[in-house]
Amino acid sequence: MKNLIIRGLSKTYLDPYAGAHVTAIADVSLEVVQGEFVSIVGPSGCGKSTLLNMIAGFIPPSRGEILLDGRSVKGPGPDRGVVFQSFALFPWKTVLGNVTFGPKMRGVPREERERIGREYLGLVGLAGAAGRYPAELSGGMQQRVGVARALANSPDLLLMDEPFASVDAQTRMTLQEELTRIWQERRPTILFVTHDVEEAVFLANRVIVLSSAPGRVLAELPVPLPRPRVWAPLVEDRDFKALVARVLGMVRPA
Amino acid sequence: MRGFRRRHWRADTAYDRVVGGPGGLRPAVAFLVPLGLLLMVWAVVVALFQVPARVFPSVGEVALAGVQSLSDGSLLHHTGQSLLRVLVGTVLAIAVSVPLGVAMSVSRVASAVLTPLFRFFSVLAGIAWIPIATLWFGYGFGAITFVIFNAVFFIVTYNTLLGVASIPLPLRYAAASLGAGPWRMLTEVLLPGALPNVVTGIRTGMGYAWRGLIAAEMIATNAGLGYMLFLARDFYRTEVILLGMIVIGALWLMIDRLLLAPVERATIERWGMVRRVG
Amino acid sequence: MARALRLLGLTLRWAAAHPGLSSFAPFVPILALWALLAASGLFPAVFFPGPMEVLRVFGTLMYKGVLPDYLEDSVIRLAVGAAAGMALGIPLGVLVGVSRRAHRLGWPVLLFFQAIGDIAWLPILLIWFGFGLGTMTFVIVYTVLFPVVLNTVLGVRSVPLELTRAAQSLGAPRFHILLEVIVPGALPNIVTGLRNGLGYGWRALIAAEMIVGTSGIGFLMFDARRAGQVTEILLGMIVLGLLWYFVDGWLLVPLERATVERWGLVAR
Numbered sequence: 001m002k003n004l005i006i007r008g009l010s011k012t013y014l015d016p017y018a019g020a021h022v023t024a025i026a027d028v029s030l031e032v033v034q035g036e037f038v039s040i041v042g043p044s045g046c047g048k049s050t051l052l053n054m055i056a057g058f059i060p061p062s063r064g065e066i067l068l069d070g071r072s073v074k075g076p077g078p079d080r081g082v083v084f085q086s087f088a089l090f091p092w093k094t095v096l097g098n099v100t101f102g103p104k105m106r107g108v109p110r111e112e113r114e115r116i117g118r119e120y121l122g123l124v125g126l127a128g129a130a131g132r133y134p135a136e137l138s139g140g141m142q143q144r145v146g147v148a149r150a151l152a153n154s155p156d157l158l159l160m161d162e163p164f165a166s167v168d169a170q171t172r173m174t175l176q177e178e179l180t181r182i183w184q185e186r187r188p189t190i191l192f193v194t195h196d197v198e199e200a201v202f203l204a205n206r207v208i209v210l211s212s213a214p215g216r217v218l219a220e221l222p223v224p225l226p227r228p229r230v231w232a233p234l235v236e237d238r239d240f241k242a243l244v245a246r247v248l249g250m251v252r253p254a
Numbered sequence: 255m256r257g258f259r260r261r262h263w264r265a266d267t268a269y270d271r272v273v274g275g276p277g278g279l280r281p282a283v284a285f286l287v288p289l290g291l292l293l294m295v296w297a298v299v300v301a302l303f304q305v306p307a308r309v310f311p312s313v314g315e316v317a318l319a320g321v322q323s324l325s326d327g328s329l330l331h332h333t334g335q336s337l338l339r340v341l342v343g344t345v346l347a348i349a350v351s352v353p354l355g356v357a358m359s360v361s362r363v364a365s366a367v368l369t370p371l372f373r374f375f376s377v378l379a380g381i382a383w384i385p386i387a388t389l390w391f392g393y394g395f396g397a398i399t400f401v402i403f404n405a406v407f408f409i410v411t412y413n414t415l416l417g418v419a420s421i422p423l424p425l426r427y428a429a430a431s432l433g434a435g436p437w438r439m440l441t442e443v444l445l446p447g448a449l450p451n452v453v454t455g456i457r458t459g460m461g462y463a464w465r466g467l468i469a470a471e472m473i474a475t476n477a478g479l480g481y482m483l484f485l486a487r488d489f490y491r492t493e494v495i496l497l498g499m500i501v502i503g504a505l506w507l508m509i510d511r512l513l514l515a516p517v518e519r520a521t522i523e524r525w526g527m528v529r530r531v532g
Numbered sequence: 533m534a535r536a537l538r539l540l541g542l543t544l545r546w547a548a549a550h551p552g553l554s555s556f557a558p559f560v561p562i563l564a565l566w567a568l569l570a571a572s573g574l575f576p577a578v579f580f581p582g583p584m585e586v587l588r589v590f591g592t593l594m595y596k597g598v599l600p601d602y603l604e605d606s607v608i609r610l611a612v613g614a615a616a617g618m619a620l621g622i623p624l625g626v627l628v629g630v631s632r633r634a635h636r637l638g639w640p641v642l643l644f645f646q647a648i649g650d651i652a653w654l655p656i657l658l659i660w661f662g663f664g665l666g667t668m669t670f671v672i673v674y675t676v677l678f679p680v681v682l683n684t685v686l687g688v689r690s691v692p693l694e695l696t697r698a699a700q701s702l703g704a705p706r707f708h709i710l711l712e713v714i715v716p717g718a719l720p721n722i723v724t725g726l727r728n729g730l731g732y733g734w735r736a737l738i739a740a741e742m743i744v745g746t747s748g749i750g751f752l753m754f755d756a757r758r759a760g761q762v763t764e765i766l767l768g769m770i771v772l773g774l775l776w777y778f779v780d781g782w783l784l785v786p787l788e789r790a791t792v793e794r795w796g797l798v799a800r
Contacts, residue, residue, distance in 0.1 A: 134797020
């Protein structure tokens with residue numbers, strides 16, 4: 001099983017302006033089982049993105065260890081796909097060029113990788129946009145490309161860093177529903193970071209609540225809501241509302 | 255975390271910008287150390303390969319030339335002449351071009367007609383005027399100052415035109431609906447709004463002017479740093495040439511980094527106006 | 533005055549009807565004004581010839597083949613210098629931009645050499661290479677090189693961190709990140725650098741041709757100055773201005789449009 005195991009993870013960095021050490025993450029331990037969809041939710045500035053960046057290998061932890069499939073994480077790698085809040089698409093590559101970038105780096109021959117690229121573009125509903133440049137697409141479409149690009153590399157773990165925070169509210173709901181559909185179809189392992197409690201509950205099988213700085217694990221709650229998940233009935237659902245209220249109570253103590 | 259990253263990145267580029275500008279001792283050291291290393295490489299290479307002074311002088315020879323030209327006053331004389339010409343030409347040009355640019359930009363027709371014209375002449379700015387300037391004014395102060403004036407004048411006027419044109423229309427509407435008359439509109443909206451472009455124009459124009467100055471002094475005068483270099487060439491005095499080059503480089507670096515860049519930074523960055531790429 | 537305004541109005545209407553010509557339209561009244569001033573005899577004709585005079589000299593020099601030859605010489609020098617400057621400048625800029633240590637050591641040195649300026653090199657170059665092609669080539673390559681290097685460095689350092697991270701987490705090795713992320717990301721600045729470099733470069737070329745040249749547009753102008761031929765000087769200036777207009781409009785602007793603007797890296 002390709003599980004993610006995190007033990008005693010901490011991150012302290014030097015604030016160049018305050019001239020003091022700041023602890024962003026303090027002693028976090030958690031596990032994500034293969035095929036799971038886990039949300040991490042917490043107030044702004046609780047270090048949840050720091051946590052994600054450490055798992056992605058972009059920044060080194062100060063203490064503790066991160067194991068994926070039993071191997072220690074030493075830096076960024078194609079076994080962990082990342083979807084960024086700012087999309088981070090390559091502006092000089094077409095949509096297809098972006099999605100096939102990962103397979104190209106693995107040395108997959110052109111025809112094969114274009115077939116893979118088109119398959120994943122189809123999965124996110126962008127089969128017709130293959131030849132366009134990212135700047136010619138709307139924000140919602142750009143992030144679909146971002147998701148397709150990360151998935152096309154068949155990573156063991158998909159890390160999503162507030163991916164829908166910079167699109168408008170209606171598009172965000174559509175994207176959230178699509179993400180749950182894709183997860184049901186393909187069962188990728190997803191770790192999803194957000195400050196939006198409703199989003200966290202709507203998407204995940206399990207929600208991990210972080211405290212404000214320094215970030216610690218406050219609680220882990222299972223989300224026993226049935227799938228497929230669709231906003232229209234769910235906003236009225238009593239279980240959903242109760243769960244959201246409970247998490248909100250932890251994120252914003254009165 | 256986003257905030258952390260961005261601040262981190264900002265701090266990084268801020269470091270680069272401060273290096274070369276004012277702001278404490280450490281940046282100055284970081285800037286001077288590599289140049290000191292270069293000086294050492296120069297000293298070692300010349301000594302090691304016994305380069306003849308006619309090809310490349312040693313550090314000592316250049317230093318000696320510096321001391322000599324300082325003590326007989328010739329270096330100060332030439333430098334003073336060059337700086338005076340740049341100062342007079344630039345100040346005259348700015349004094350004429352900023353009001354002219356703003357005045358022209360007030361009329362839509364005038365700015366539409368004149369913008370391509372000034373673009374054309376700003377392309378010509380500087381060195382291309384030397385032949386005709388020397389014919390019109392003869393060799394000497396007039397011709398050289400004219401070349402510098404030209405280099406700055408057209409580019410600054412063009413940039414002022416662009417600057418006023420780039421002020422967002424809502425800003426003008428806002429000022430008008432708050433009761434600003436034409437004069438207030440000019441001093442409170444148009445001038446400050448165009449300022450970042452004006453400053454950028456001055457910086458570019460002076461870059462061309464400085465090069466034009468050196469070229470013009472080689473051709474058309476009997477004083478100034480360019481003349482000093484060209485005269486030294488006649489006698490194969492490479493140490494004087496090197497000295498002149500170092501003075502020219504150091505002077506421009508100081509004008510650009512200590513004078514122009516901070517002003518540009520103060521207007522563009524403090525106001526959060528992002529300069530267009532290009 | 534009223535007539536001049538009528539003329540202005542007419543040219544504007546004409547320009548509006550032919551959008552492709554609109555950038556030339558403003559030159560029509562200027563040409564008319566120039567012709568009027570020259571014909572008025574306010575200045576001696578020797579110092580201030582009219583447009584017809586310049587056109588006549590243009591015809592003569594074209595017929596003799598002097599102008600095409602000199603123009604060719606200048607353009608080839610500029611093209612060779614620009615190509616060499618880019619070939620050296622872009623890799624150097626990427627190196628200094630990517631490596632922290634190279635940046636710390638290289639940046640001040642680059643700024644200093646940029647500040648010395650091309651023209652100031654002429655005297656020592658004359659001692660090294662004499663009045664020849666070596667001097668000219670060195671000056672142009674030098675002039676183009678520094679704006680390209682400095683802007684490439686700025687461009688490399690302005691590539692968003694997230695793009696590099698995205699490439700890393702997609703499994704891209706260092707070399708591919710350089711080639712597929714850093715260089716294209718720096719391209720807007722590289723184009724700016726090339727533009728500045730060419731702007732400085734052809735001014736340096738003109739100066740070099742005036743001071744050391746035996747051919748070229750700069751030489752033409754300075755030779756005319758020695759002979760007191762104002763008409764040829766004006767012709768040279770007009771040719772230079774037009775040349776830059778075309779290089780910028782037909783080469784640099786389309787290049788920018790095809791890459792940087794299409795990618796949405798500059799808001800226009």
